[in-house]
Amino acid sequence: DVKVTQSSRYLVKRTGEKVFLECVQDMDHENMFWYRQDPGLGLRLIYFSYDVKMKEKGDIPEGYSVSREKKERFSLILESASTNQTSMYLCASTWGGGGEKLFFGSGTQLSVL
């Protein structure tokens, strides 16, 4: 079974801190995604990557950056965390060439105080 692992289940940070959220998948998937999930708003795409060192902005990229130096790892970076970035962050991956099924990690609940 595909495994998508997010490094932290819960994270508490202070305003202004630099925050790294890590995601690793073990199925050689080309495509990886970062979503945030907020009550009443569903899942909103922050960034996605279709290959190593390649990235595209999603719907809400402001305040975030990403890094994909290796195929299996996709990192989400909050350069200067703010309270409005308190949210559940979900990483997902899928294979290229028309892969239809997204595989999700268990999520990281980030609280910015």
Next chain:
Amino acid sequence: TQLLEQSPQFLSIQEGENLTVYCNSSSVFSSLQWYRQEPGEGPVLLVTVVTGGEVKKLKRLTFQFGDARKDSSLHITAAQPGDTGLYLCAIRGGSGTYKYIFGTGTRLKVLA
């Protein structure tokens, strides 16, 4: 404006009851997916529907894609506490893209 509208937003029912949740849009889709997210976990794909009018069954869950491919429904027969979770519909953002768009979800609670 939300591309995918789901209703109801919340649903609390007793074990054994039947229910239907809906996913609607004004746009036509080539395919649509349903995911279930259990508390503390990420969403897991339940089904993909592709053809207008298509009906797929997964045990007590019945999924239907509208004839015009603009809407979909999920019907659960004899709900059980294990069905509790957030049900999300999703579509691909367009041909040639791997961007997935999700609805706002229906949060279901089944009471024993």
